[in-house]
Amino acid sequence: MTTSSHSNYLNHSKGLWSWLSTLDHKRIGLMYLFTTLTFFLVGGIFALLIRLELFTPGQTIMDPNTYNRMFTYHGAIMVFLVIIPAIPGALGNFIMPIMLGAKDVAFPRLNLASYWIYVAGAVFATSALFLKGADTGWTFYTPYSIRTNSTVILVLTGAFIAGFSSILTGLNFIVTIHKLRAPGQSWSRLPLFVWALYATSIVQVLATPVLAITLLLLMMERLLGIGIFDPKLGGDPVLFQHFFWFYSHPAVYIMALPGFGIISEVIPVFSRKPIFGYKAIAYSSFGIALIAFIVWGHHMYVSGQSELANFVFSLLTMAVAVPTGIKVFSWVATMYRGQVRFEAPMLYALGFLELFTVGGLTGVFLATLAVDVHLTATYFVVAHFHYVMVGGTIMALLAGLHYWFPKMSGRMYPEKPAAIAFWFILVGFNVTFFPQFILGAQGMPRRYWGYLPEFTLLNQISTFGSWLLAVGFVYIAIYLWKAMRNGPVATANPWSGLTLEWQTSSPPPHDNFANTPVVTQWPYEYRVEKA
Amino acid sequence: MFFKEAHAAEMLVAGSEIAHSWDLLWNFLVWLSVFFFILVVGGMVYLAITYRAGSKHKPKYITGNHALEALWTAIPTILLLIIFAWGYALYGKMIHAPSDAMEVRVVAKQWLFQFQYPDTGRTTINEVYVPVNKPVKLVMSSEDVLHSFFIPNFRVKSDIVPGMYTSVWFEANVPGKHQVYCTEYCGTSHSQMMAQVIALSPEDFEAWKAGKKFDSVPRAGQTLAEAQAEAAKIALKQSAPMSLADQGKALTEAKGCIACHSADGSVKVGPSYKGLFGHEVELADGSKVTADENYLRESIENPNAKIVKGFQPVMPTFKGLITETELNAILAYIKSVK
Amino acid sequence: MSNSHADNSHGHGHHPALAHHFNNMEDQFEAAKFGMWLFLVTEVLMFGGLFIGYIVFRGLYPEMFAEAHKVLSVPMGALNTIVLITSSLTMLLGVTSAQRGERTKSVRFLWVTILLAACFLVVKYFEYSHKFHEGLLPGALFHNEHITHPKAPLFFSLYFMMTGLHGFHVVVGMCLIFWIIRRSKRNEFSPEFYTPVELVGFYWHFVDLVWIYLFPLMYLVP
Ligand code: HEA
Ligand code: HEA
Numbered sequence A: 001m002t003t004s005s006h007s008n009y010l011n012h013s014k015g016l017w018s019w020l021s022t023l024d025h026k027r028i029g030l031m032y033l034f035t036t037l038t039f040f041l042v043g044g045i046f047a048l049l050i051r052l053e054l055f056t057p058g059q060t061i062m063d064p065n066t067y068n069r070m071f072t073y074h075g076a077i078m079v080f081l082v083i084i085p086a087i088p089g090a091l092g093n094f095i096m097p098i099m100l101g102a103k104d105v106a107f108p109r110l111n112l113a114s115y116w117i118y119v120a121g122a123v124f125a126t127s128a129l130f131l132k133g134a135d136t137g138w139t140f141y142t143p144y145s146i147r148t149n150s151t152v153i154l155v156l157t158g159a160f161i162a163g164f165s166s167i168l169t170g171l172n173f174i175v176t177i178h179k180l181r182a183p184g185q186s187w188s189r190l191p192l193f194v195w196a197l198y199a200t201s202i203v204q205v206l207a208t209p210v211l212a213i214t215l216l217l218l219m220m221e222r223l224l225g226i227g228i229f230d231p232k233l234g235g236d237p238v239l240f241q242h243f244f245w246f247y248s249h250p251a252v253y254i255m256a257l258p259g260f261g262i263i264s265e266v267i268p269v270f271s272r273k274p275i276f277g278y279k280a281i282a283y284s285s286f287g288i289a290l291i292a293f294i295v296w297g298h299h300m301y302v303s304g305q306s307e308l309a310n311f312v313f314s315l316l317t318m319a320v321a322v323p324t325g326i327k328v329f330s331w332v333a334t335m336y337r338g339q340v341r342f343e344a345p346m347l348y349a350l351g352f353l354e355l356f357t358v359g360g361l362t363g364v365f366l367a368t369l370a371v372d373v374h375l376t377a378t379y380f381v382v383a384h385f386h387y388v389m390v391g392g393t394i395m396a397l398l399a400g401l402h403y404w405f406p407k408m409s410g411r412m413y414p415e416k417p418a419a420i421a422f423w424f425i426l427v428g429f430n431v432t433f434f435p436q437f438i439l440g441a442q443g444m445p446r447r448y449w450g451y452l453p454e455f456t457l458l459n460q461i462s463t464f465g466s467w468l469l470a471v472g473f474v475y476i477a478i479y480l481w482k483a484m485r486n487g488p489v490a491t492a493n494p495w496s497g498l499t500l501e502w503q504t505s506s507p508p509p510h511d512n513f514a515n516t517p518v519v520t521q522w523p524y525e526y527r528v529e530k531a
Numbered sequence B: 001m002f003f004k005e006a007h008a009a010e011m012l013v014a015g016s017e018i019a020h021s022w023d024l025l026w027n028f029l030v031w032l033s034v035f036f037f038i039l040v041v042g043g044m045v046y047l048a049i050t051y052r053a054g055s056k057h058k059p060k061y062i063t064g065n066h067a068l069e070a071l072w073t074a075i076p077t078i079l080l081l082i083i084f085a086w087g088y089a090l091y092g093k094m095i096h097a098p099s100d101a102m103e104v105r106v107v108a109k110q111w112l113f114q115f116q117y118p119d120t121g122r123t124t125i126n127e128v129y130v131p132v133n134k135p136v137k138l139v140m141s142s143e144d145v146l147h148s149f150f151i152p153n154f155r156v157k158s159d160i161v162p163g164m165y166t167s168v169w170f171e172a173n174v175p176g177k178h179q180v181y182c183t184e185y186c187g188t189s190h191s192q193m194m195a196q197v198i199a200l201s202p203e204d205f206e207a208w209k210a211g212k213k214f215d216s217v218p219r220a221g222q223t224l225a226e227a228q229a230e231a232a233k234i235a236l237k238q239s240a241p242m243s244l245a246d247q248g249k250a251l252t253e254a255k256g257c258i259a260c261h262s263a264d265g266s267v268k269v270g271p272s273y274k275g276l277f278g279h280e281v282e283l284a285d286g287s288k289v290t291a292d293e294n295y296l297r298e299s300i301e302n303p304n305a306k307i308v309k310g311f312q313p314v315m316p317t318f319k320g321l322i323t324e325t326e327l328n329a330i331l332a333y334i335k336s337v338k
Numbered sequence C: 001m002s003n004s005h006a007d008n009s010h011g012h013g014h015h016p017a018l019a020h021h022f023n024n025m026e027d028q029f030e031a032a033k034f035g036m037w038l039f040l041v042t043e044v045l046m047f048g049g050l051f052i053g054y055i056v057f058r059g060l061y062p063e064m065f066a067e068a069h070k071v072l073s074v075p076m077g078a079l080n081t082i083v084l085i086t087s088s089l090t091m092l093l094g095v096t097s098a099q100r101g102e103r104t105k106s107v108r109f110l111w112v113t114i115l116l117a118a119c120f121l122v123v124k125y126f127e128y129s130h131k132f133h134e135g136l137l138p139g140a141l142f143h144n145e146h147i148t149h150p151k152a153p154l155f156f157s158l159y160f161m162m163t164g165l166h167g168f169h170v171v172v173g174m175c176l177i178f179w180i181i182r183r184s185k186r187n188e189f190s191p192e193f194y195t196p197v198e199l200v201g202f203y204w205h206f207v208d209l210v211w212i213y214l215f216p217l218m219y220l221v222p
C-alpha cells in the first residue's frame, strides 16, 4: 500500500491478523472505512434496483413482496450500517485523536470491540437477506412488524447489536476528548471537527440505549407476544412510534453533525481564512443536539397523537433550523475575502452547502403542521431526507475522504477525475431527487411498488439520475483505489492545514507523533499570505 | 415539451376551501425557500468566484462579526415563528370538523377501504360517495395493521390505527373523482390500496342514495371536454360496448380484488385467476374441488369456507358488498381469464 | 488538562498497568471512572425506556395495576430488597479493602457479595416459578382466571421485562465480581491500581439502585 521509507502505522506490523486484532485507532478507522463503504455499495445496489422497478408504473423487474424487502434493506443498511458509523467510526477514529495530539483513544480495546460488535450486528442484519427477508421498512412500525412472517427478528437483532457499537464509540470519544488533549490543546482551541464529534457522541450515548430497549421489546413481542405494542393484546402501536423516534430523530443528527464538522474544517483550509464565528459553530452543535431530543413527534403529526403534542413538537422543531442556519451562514461567510481554491474537498464542501440547504429548507416544510399533513409519507419526505443524508452527510463524507486521503494513505488522489466525479454526483443527485419533491407534492406516496400513470415521467427522470449517481460513485471508488496503490507520494501537509494531523508525517507513525506536540495557537489562524 | 408533459402530469386539484388555504401557505414556503436558497447558494457561488485564489482582491483576517451573527439568528427565528403559527392555525381548521358534518364510517383492512353510511346503512368498497359543499367526516378504524387515508386534492390525511378511532374531514367544492391513497405501509399490496372520493352535486347525491348508479364520474378538475376525450380514448381502445367480462374486470379493480389477485398467473396475496375456472383446486386440508361457478361464488362471499392450499385465510368476505349483477360480471371475467 | 507528569511515563515510576497513551495512573483512573459513569448513564436510559412504558400503562389502567400487583409476594420482594442492600454494603467494603491493599479481606467481602446476589436469584426463581405455575405470564401467554381485568397481561409483560432485564444485570454483575476476585488473587491490584474493583463496585450499586425503584413500583402499587 505504501512505499515510503519511514516507519508508519501501515508498515508497523504485518499480516492480516495484525489488522483484525489491532488496537491502533488509525487501523480501526480504516477497517470501519472499508466496511462501511462496502455496505454503502450494497445499499446503493438496492437503491438502483428500487429505482429500476419504479421506471414503469406497474411491475418492471420485481413483485411487490420483493420491492418491500428492497426498500427495507436499503433503508436499514444505509442508516444502521453506513451513515451512522461511517464518519465517526472511520474518519473520527482516524483523525480525531491526532487532532487532539493524543496517541490513541482513551479505551483502545473498547474501540476494537466496537468495531467487531458492529460487524456482528451487520452479520445478523444481512443474514436475513438469505432467509425470508424483512419487509417492514426501516421504521419497524407495529403491529405490521409483529404480524409479518418475514425474518424481521434478525434485522432487529442486528440493529440492536450495532447500537451498542455506536454507544461504545460515543462513550470512548467523550472520554478521549476530555482526558487526552495534548498540552496547550484547550477547549477554545479544539478543531470544530472535534466539537462536532463531541456533540454527536453525546447524542449517541443518550439516545441509542432507548433504541436498544425498543428493539428488545419488539423482539420479545415477536418471540413471546408480550403485547406492549400490540393492540390485539391491549398494547399501543403509537407508543412504539414514540419510542422509535425518540431514538431515530436524534439519530438524524448523529448522521448530520459529524458531516458539519468536516465542512467546518475544509472550508477555512481551502479559503485560507479563519472560520467565521468559531464559537457560534461550536455551540450551535450542542444547541442542535439538545433540541434533537425534544422534537421526535414531528414524525407523527398524523399518527393519532394529540393536538397539543403536535403544537409543541412543531414549535420545537422550528427551533432546530436556527442553529443550523447559523452554521450554514457562517460557512458561506468564511469565504468572504479569502483565497478560495477548488480542490476536490472544497468542491464537495460547496456541493454539500447547496444540497444541504435544499434538504434543510424542505425540512421546514415538514415541520409546519398543516403542510406536513399533506406531505407526510409522500415522496416529498423521501426527497427531503436524501437531500440531507446523501446531499449532506455523504457529500461531507466525500469531502473528508478526499481531504484526509493523503494523510491516511500517504498518497495523493488525482484532481481531475475527482472533479469529474463530483459533477456526476452533483448533477445526478439533483436529477434523481429533485423530481421527487414534485412527485410528493402531487401526492405520490412513498413505499409504493406501483404508481398511477401520471407520475411516470418524473419517476423516469429520477431513475435516470440514479444512474448518473452510480457512475459518479463507482468512478470515485476506482480512482481512489488506484491512487491508494500507486498515486504520487503525499507530503505531510499538502493543504497547508493548521490542525495537528497535518503536523505529523503522512501516513502518521504508529504513535501518531514523534514527540508529544504542544499546541500554541488556534487551528484557524490563517494569516494573510502573499497572493 | 418537458413542461407540457409535466403540466399534463399535473393532476393535483385544490378541491376544497382548505386546499386553497394550504396552497397559499405552500407558496409562501416555496418563495421563502427560493429566497434563502439564492441567499445561501447564490452567495456561496458569488464569494467563491470573487475571492478565488489568484483574484485581485486582498485577503483579510476576519474571525466573525457579532452584528451579522445576531442578524442571522434573529431573522430566521422570527420567520420560523410566523411559519409555525400559520401552520398551526391552518392545522386547527384541518382537524376540527364542523358539528353538522355528515359522518361516514371507514374500516381499513389489508388492502381495501370499506365505507358505511350511518343514515342509509349502505356499504361500499373503495368508493365513497359524498355531496359537494357539505362537510363530510370520515371516522376510521382498522381491522389489522396501520393504514392511512390520504386525499391529496383536499390536502388531508390521517393514519388509521387498530384499536382506536381517527378521523379526517373535508368539504369538497369540486365535483368528480378524487384519488385516495393508503399512505402508511401495510404490507404486500400497500401500493394498490387506493380508493376514490366521488363528490356529487346534492341532487345526484340524493339520487345515489336512492340507488342510482354513477359509474363513469370524471376525475375532479377535468373539464367535461377532457373527460369526454379521455372516455373516448378508452372507448377507442375497447372499440366495443363493455362486455360483461370487461365490466367484471373494472369491478375487480374498483372493489380492491386487484390488490390480491392477478390475471397473469403471478401470485400476489391470493391465487391468480389465470386458468382457474373449470380446473381442480387443492385446498389447505388436502381435499380437492373443481372451480365451478358455485365455488367461485362461495370463495367471494364466504372465503374462509374453503382455503386454497398454500394461502392464508386473509381474504375478507364480500357478502353484501357485491350485488348479484356485479357478481355475474366478476364471474364472467374470471371465466374469461384463461 | 494535567500534563505536569508528562515525563513520568518514561521514568522509573512506570506502573505495569499504565497504557502507553496515558501520562500517569491518575489520568488513566480518572478516564476509566468517567467512562464508567457514562456507561451507567446509558444503562439508566435503557431502563428508563421500560419505566416510561410502565408510567404510560399505569396512567391508562390504574385499576388494572392495583388488581394485578396483588399476586406479587411483598415479603419475597422485601427480602430481596434487603439482600441487595446488604450486598451493596459488602461490595463497598470489598472496594475499600482493595483500596487499602487488604487483599484477603477484599476477596472475602466480594465472595459474600456474590453469595448475596445468588440468594437474590434463588428468591427470584421461586417467585418466577410460582407465576409460571399460575399462568401469570406476559401478553399472549397469560392464562389465569382469578385476575379479571382484560389488560392484566400487560402488567406481567412489564413485570417480566423489567425484573428479567434486572436479573440479567445481576448475573452479569456476578460474573464481573468473580472476574475481579480472580484478578485480585493474582495480586494484580494495589492501592495504586484498583480501578476494575472500583468500577465493578459502581456497576453493582447501580444494579441495586434499579431494584430499589422496581420494588415499590411493582410490588407496592397503592
Ligand atoms: C441527516 C439527516 C437529517 C437532517 C439533518 C434533517 C434535518 C431536518 N429535518 Fe428531517 N428527516 C430525516 C433526516 C434528516 N432531517 C429523515 C431520515 C427523515 C425521514 C425518516 C422516515 O420517515 O423514514 C426525516 C423526516 C423529517 C420530518 C418528518 C416528515 C414526515 O415523515 O412527515 C420532519 C418534520 O418536521 C423533518 C424536519 C427536519 C428539519 C426541520 C430539519 C432541520 O434540522 C433542517 C435545518 C436546516 C435548514 C432550515 C437550512 C439552513 C438554514 C437556513 C438557510 C436559515 C434560514 C431558514 C429559514 C428561515 C427557514 N424531517
Ligand atoms: C444514508 C442513507 C441513504 C443513502 C445514501 C441513500 C441513497 C439512495 N437512495 Fe435511499 N433511502 C434511505 C436512505 C438512504 N438512501 C432511507 C432511510 C430510505 C427509507 C426506507 C424506508 O422507507 O424504510 C430510503 C428510501 C429510498 C427510496 C424510496 C423507496 C420507497 O419509498 O418506495 C428511493 C427511491 O428512489 C431511494 C433511492 C436512493 C438512491 C437512488 C440512492 C443513491 O444515492 C445511491 C447511490 C449509491 C450507489 C450507486 C453506490 C455506489 C457505491 C460504491 C461504488 C462504493 C464505493 C464508494 C466510494 C468509494 C465513495 N431511497
Ligand code: CUA
Residues within 6 Å of the ligand: B109, B110, B111, B146, B147, B148, B182, B183, B184, B185, B186, B187, B189, B190, B191, B193
Ligand atoms: Cu393500507 Cu398501506
Ligand SMILES: [Cu+2]
Residues within 6 Å of the ligand: A248, A249, A252, A295, A296, A298, A299
Ligand atoms: Cu426527525
